[in-house]
Amino acid sequence: MKGIEFKNVKKAYGDTTIIENLNLKIHEGERLILLGPSGCGKSTMLRMIAGFEKITDGDLYMNANMVNEVPSGKRNVAMVFQNYALYPHMTAEENITYGLRRNKVNKQEIKRRLDSVVETLLLEPYLKRKPKDLSGGQRQRVALARAVVKESNFFLLDEPLSNLDAQLRVSARKELMNIHHTFKQTMVYVTHDQIEAMTFGERIALMNKGELQMLDTPENVYNRPVNIFTAKFIGSPPTNIMDMVYDNGKAIIGNQSFTFDTKWVKHIEASNATDFVFGIRPEHLQISKSPLENALKGKVKYVENQGDQYAVFIDMANSEVIAMSNSKDWNTDEVIFVQPMADHIHIFDKATTNSIGYPGV
Template sequence: MKEIRFENVKKSYGHTEVVKNLNFSIHEGERLILLGPSGCGKSTTLRMIAGLEDVSSGNLYMGGKLVNDVPSGKREVAMVFQNYALYPHMTVKQNIVYALRMKKVPKKEIAARLEDALAMLQLRGLEDRLPKDLSGGQRQRVALARAVVKQADFFLLDEPLSNLDAQLRVSARKELVKIHEKYKQTIVYVTHDQIEAMTVGDRIALLNEGVLQMLDTPENVYHRPANIFTAKFIGAPPTNILEMVYYDKHIRFGDQKMSIPNEWIQHIQKANAREMVFGIRPEHLEIMEEHGENTMYAIVRAIENLGAEYAVYLTFNNEEVIALSPHKEWRVGEQVYIRPNVQHMHIFDMATTNSIGYPEKMVNRVPVFN
């Protein structure tokens, strides 16, 4: 069993608590992404799993065993660091097999594992080079190969692709998935990059200020955010969050209003939240030249060229909103009309910042709230 389980795990440095009361499990054989802004506790959480940081309180289980006091070398983990941590005086081959030699793995087994790793990570022909003679992408692949040959139960990665350019990142992400499909380790992957999280992960654990905000599939984290932080952190440009009032079966924004489907009306009434806020992603906010059904007016303030589309910044009800548009015909200062796609809207309780959920007919899977 290669499961990892946190039970009320906390990590403090003096009086500063950086990881707060973690309670969740990482399933055997899955790719779990620890995602969040800088300083949220994701790397500290990974280092507790690796045995490089002590657990201040609570219990950490790996493979069904309590490991609070088990040293790193006995946890069956392989780790890839952000800075690669290669031995500069060793060749590629020596770096890859060093840990195996220290464990006195038979020479034939070492040779077989080395050959597999070199082929998988396209390192053949580089075996005798030193790290200083390699590109950043090649060094990254050597670090991955060194972890792969250990064939450990747990594969831990701490922002391993952050030093690579965009093209190499895409290639490296594919390689990581291939590695996992072959060896089926339990992978815990730390990143602040949303694209890596969405493309690599089976599930995402989103942290903020040491607190687990949401734990679910990439699809649910994106389309069914558990709270305002999740909605704003995931996605670029971020989700629009607007003050609203529910009244007479409509959602009102100042002196403007929009109608909503009956299932949303019933759901809002059941939620019984005193104050609510409205969320809509930029891609779900349509811009129109003329007034139409369920449209509201806004003023164009700025336009950004994103390549495939344009981000249009608007003033609406004295707040800034962003909409994505396929064309650039909008002019700064002009009045336009916007129409949110009500099938993709989110409503949050202002007091708790948590989502009030979604009408039953719209939900394929209920997200995990924490």
């Protein structure tokens, strides 16, 4: 197995704990995204895999071998950094092949690997240029090429696209996808950008304050968040979260209520929770100027243009609720009606902040 496994791993600097009791299996050949806010421990996890940081406690396995004391140079990893870290006095070609030449790989093999990666990343016109003569996107591709030519089992990327503009990030993600399809490495990718996580990852490991919050496919992280943090972190605008009282098949939010369908009634009543939190994404709220069946009433605060849609900010039950609309025709202080889509509701246990699950799941 050419995967990676954290077993009860802790990382601390003195009295400050960065990672606490982490258990995580990264499958051979998958694209795993380490996602989370700044300071959550995701880059520290990547550096522990690379061997740049020693773990404080627990065990780290690569290729089914414990590597706690194995130096970085013997872990068969390739890493791409946020700042590219290219040698300014070397040409692109020299930067790409430096590690191979240093390890005394024969010239024929160096040429084979170089030709392959240059074709994949379309770098032929830039091989004789130095970094100062390359654009940000070109330097990023050179840094990727330098990692790819190592033909390592493990490909580690620490926010490699964060210095690129939006258009270049899209093309760079396509290049990374092509690299993975071609070379089948176990790829671990650190980002705080949820769009990158959702579009590029096969699974997402969502971190917060050094703890793993959820490990699943992008679809499940979006549609079936395991706790309030996950629900709020994934999605833009974020999930609406409101205190809720359950009473005989109804959700009471503030001084208003709506009725759950039968499957939710059974599921809520079978849960162990007594106090609840209601969640619904802005795109899963239907809004209307006219009364809707099973809807809540609110008052428009303001409307924000988000390009393809408009985010309508609503004052409802002493909370600010956001709903998405194709129209900008909403007036400040206008009374409107908001109907949650029954198949997209999230219910959380207020005491634990964990989801109570979903009917039929």
